[in-house]
Each structure stands twice: as C-alpha cells, then as structure tokens.
Amino acid sequence: MSVSPVSPASPEVPVEPRRYHHRYPVRVYWEDTDAGGIVFYGNYLKFMERARTEWLSALGFGQESMRRAGEGMFIVAETTLRYLKPARLDDQLTVTVVVTEIGRASVTFAQEVWRADTLLTQGMVRIGWVQPVTPRDASVAQAGDEASGEDSFRPARIPARILAILPTPISASKG
C-alpha cells in the first residue's frame, strides 16, 4: 500500500476531466469509518451511488418522481469493487462516473474513488431497469399474500426518454 511519489510533470493525469461523465466530491465523516481507522469498504458503494444519482439528476432524470409514479426505477444488479488504498476521516474524495455500456435493460458504469491523485477504489456497477409487476392497488388488495408480493418488480426495457438523455458510452478498455 505504498504511495508512489508523483512527479510534478504529471499532476492528476488520471483525473483528466474529459475521461469522465461526472465527478462528485465526498467528504469522509465519522459515519463512514470503522474501527480499523479507515472507511468501511461497504461505504464505497454508497459514495458511488451518490455520484450516479447526482449525475442522473444533472441529466434531468427524477428517480423519485418516476418511482412514485409507478413508471419504474433502476436497481443495482451487479457490483465489483477493488479496494486499493484506504480513505480516512476528513479525507476529501472525488468519485468518478463513466458509462461504459448501455443495453436494452441495463447500464454499466466504471467508477473510481480518488484522493487527489491517488486511486483508492475501482468499481464496476451494473444497474437494471425494473417495473412494478402489478398496479399498486392490486398489491394492496392482496396484502398478506407473500408469494405475490415478494416479486413486485420485473426487469424491463429502459424507457426511450431515459435512453435519450444518456451519453455515449466510453470504452472501459483503458480503465
């Protein structure tokens, strides 16, 4: 976990703005740390989600209004994270968002967490679009019917108006 010295000739090369669809700042608070004195690894998923949410919001996508309208929502289908170096209390981090693939029903991201020019965590997150299986009033009528209730979402094609606002994916090959 040694930190390579950074020569003045190449400052912050990896965080070159055009390579990312979005960058999001995160400060590390007590809530994020664990008794090892570092950020609890599970919390990087939260940091990455915050960055995707702000990016979607900046694109004009209102997750909560679509969810409450019963139109559907993105849920996380797969995550792969490599924890390279630890972050600590008070650290100021940058979480990056890159869309690497857009499919009919899912979107794949490459995400990273940086402290200045040090890469701390690398991740791949795939999210899938789901729709409610039944109208909500139906689920109310069948309350207590666990079997029907437990699968109230199903994978679905991403609505065209969402696809329309998504950017062109950037190949993950250089990641």
Added chain:
Amino acid sequence: MSVSPVSPASPEVPVEPRRYHHRYPVRVYWEDTDAGGIVFYGNYLKFMERARTEWLSALGFGQESMRRAGEGMFIVAETTLRYLKPARLDDQLTVTVVVTEIGRASVTFAQEVWRADTLLTQGMVRIGWVQPVTPRDASVAQAGDEASGEDSFRPARIPARILAILPTPISASKG
C-alpha cells in the same frame, strides 16, 4: 469511563429478567464501529430498533404485512439517548425493551444496552402509529404533485388488535 469492579455478591443485578419485556443479543461487527475504535453512537438506535422488532414479532405483530396491506405502521417520533460507555468490535451486547407508557396513538419505551453487567447506553424511544392518507392508486395518479405526496401518512389511533397484544407498561420511575 472507569469500570467499577463488580463484587461476586451482586452479579448482573440490573439485568434482572422480570424487569424487562424483552432482551435481545447483539454482536458488534466492523460495520457498527467508527474510527474512534468504538460503536458509532448512531448505531445504538439500530440496536434498539432490532430489539423492539423482535419483541413485536414475538408478540405476533407482523410489521411488514400490515405496512404492505396499507393498514398502517409504527414510525419513530422521538428518541433520547445517553451514551455512557463505549462498546467495541466483537463485544456481545444485550439490548433491553421496557414499555413504559401506552397512549392512544403512541407507545413509549425505555431501552438500555448492556455489556455483561455494565450499562453502556440508556434510551427513551417513542413510536407513533400512522396510516396512509390516501389510497396508493391516488398517489400514483398524482405523481409529481409533491405537496400531496410528501405527507402520505398521518397520525392515527393504534388499532385495537395491536393494543390487545401489548403488555402492561412498567413504570420508568426507577430507570
């Protein structure tokens, strides 16, 4: 924060079984701790909620089925916690539940977190019963109407069949 030696003559006096409506064991995991090396104070609210949930479940109360049936649910209205001594990774704790007051719309608890015979945290938690304001299909129809959506619950009287299963409160005067 010194620990007084416990004489053999008074082992675990404070955790006398009959004083509690419920006792619930909690092990401290990495997720519960912070960089101070101790349990993050906010997590005691989680420990206390787990204990109340198991107690309600043992009484035959199904929170999730009532919620999904639109009949209502308990939400937390007020919490007061005093953090006396810290818990640490791997500690085996006991969370206690005492009902101290039952009102028309709310139930008040005294809760404690113990490590063996050492009291770590003392709390008061008041929960209130709420019901959906409107049928869910109505909220779907009005999606995007934030004003209507944001208050979709309202305080209500606790249903008689729930009151029927609650135990007689124990005075908090000695707490």
Added chain:
Amino acid sequence: MSVSPVSPASPEVPVEPRRYHHRYPVRVYWEDTDAGGIVFYGNYLKFMERARTEWLSALGFGQESMRRAGEGMFIVAETTLRYLKPARLDDQLTVTVVVTEIGRASVTFAQEVWRADTLLTQGMVRIGWVQPVTPRDASVAQAGDEASGEDSFRPARIPARILAILPTPISASKG
C-alpha cells in the same frame, strides 16, 4: 403531519441566517431511506454530525489530526431528536447548527433539519471531550487485557485552543 400553507409574506422565516452558526446542505440518497419510503430516523444523527463536522472544519479544527496525534477527540454524549415530518428520496435538506452551551468538558448544540421552510427534525446534541487514558504503546503492550483496553478514553477539559475558536453560544430559549 399536515403541512400548513406558507403565505408568500413569510418565506423561510425560520431559517434566518443570523440565527445559526452553520447551515449545511444534504441531499437524500437511496442509502438514507427505508422501506417506509422515508429517511430512516437514525440517519438524521448522521446528517447532524456532518453539519457539525463541516462547521468545526470551517473554524479550523482538524478532528482527525488531533485524534491521530493522541490529543483527544469529541465524542457524542447525549442526543434528543424529535421527528416531526419525513424526508424523502431526492429531497434537498438544510441542516442547521447552533451552539447553545459551552461547558468545561462538553458543548451542547441545537440542530434542525429543514426542507425549504418546513421543519422536519429538531435535535439536541451534547458532545464531550475525551483523552486517551494511556499512551498508545502501553495499550499495545497490554493487548488482550480487556479490562484495561475497554476504557481507553476518559472525559477531560476541552483544550484552550479549541475553546478559543468556539463562538458565543446562542440561547436555546426560543428554539
């Protein structure tokens, strides 16, 4: 939980800037919510802590450097919260910080969480200053000695250089 209509004549009166020592914005993400569709009540403690941390940081107080130097740290000693109205996914909240009392060993805050001009949560948080009981190398030498290890902090007077940067308390009488 009804929302009173807000007349145009009194916009945001309660969030008048001079009444607060600090104001901090919080966006509600998925991680903050629970199956009731609202922010999990325990998470307001996190929001309030983030606001206090940013306020301390703005005052020039470095929590992590003092902690790692073994000089001491603030730990939360008491919290009282009233949950008035729920916050929801995507909500943009403002968390306020008011110092209401400064003692020899503790600082008391009144904190609130607002969504625009709607007060959602009111809280009192008291933090106490603690110092390591023993040098860290001593604790290493005694590893496995649970009795000595478990109380490695003790309450202490707040260092003068911290007191020097704290603002004059604002009376909580109108809170």
Added chain:
Amino acid sequence: MSVSPVSPASPEVPVEPRRYHHRYPVRVYWEDTDAGGIVFYGNYLKFMERARTEWLSALGFGQESMRRAGEGMFIVAETTLRYLKPARLDDQLTVTVVVTEIGRASVTFAQEVWRADTLLTQGMVRIGWVQPVTPRDASVAQAGDEASGEDSFRPARIPARILAILPTPISASKG
C-alpha cells in the same frame, strides 16, 4: 424475478449443509431496507461480513484482540456481488460462507444469501492480511504528517497460527 414453485420433493436442496463452511441467520430490519421497499444492495456486504466474523470467531480467531495488539488484521480487498432477487423487511435470511482459496496473504470466499430455498445474492469476497507499518508511538510522533500516516498498513503473510485453523478450501467450480 419470478419465483419458481418449489416441489416438496426437493426442499432446500441448494443449502445442503456439507457444502458450506458456515451458515449464519440474518433478519431484515428497517435499517436494512430502502425506499424501493427492499434491502439496500450495499447492505449484503454487511450481512456477508457478519457471517465471516461469526465463522472466524467459531474457529477461535479473535479479530479485535489481534487488531488492538498490533498483530494485524484482515481487510477486504475485493468484492463481487450479483443481486438476483430482493429481500424485504422481516425476511429471515441465511448467509453462507465457503472458503474457496487460501493464498499467502489473502483468503477468498464464495458467499450467498438465501431466503428459504431462494438464492437472492451471490458474492465473492477476497480479504487480505495487513500489518501496521510502524509502531503506534511512531505514528503519534508524526501526527499531521499525512504522507506517512495514510499508509499505516501494508500487506503481509497470514500468520501461521491463523492458517492452521482455516479449513480446506472447497472448489468454487460448481458455484
């Protein structure tokens, strides 16, 4: 996300005891869920960690005492999770632990989360052993020296006495 009917002839076949090194029960509480009405995906990492911790503890491995003695600790180096079906409030889950590979400095696990005979989440978790780089008093002396402080752990060989208690790995090929 449909659930296949389970014939009485094949009850819980996938959770056959001998295939796992450990099985750990988890109840879903409010704290675990999000506004989608399901368990927040990031929390499966917590469930899996709890299961590994109880398994290590059952083997006689005291994480906290080794950490506090400065001997070292396991940190999570990599996680891959596939979220197949959602878990909900009040669900009773089983988290399984299988050691699939033991290297000099890391241990790899296959972990699953089940609700009865329904597989909800599949994961791979790799943990690495790390040791403090410097004695703790040295880190105190250099407080404020961020460059030295930030890498206070380094990867190391797993101590022989820990290797001695680990079980024979089970091939992940059928996972």
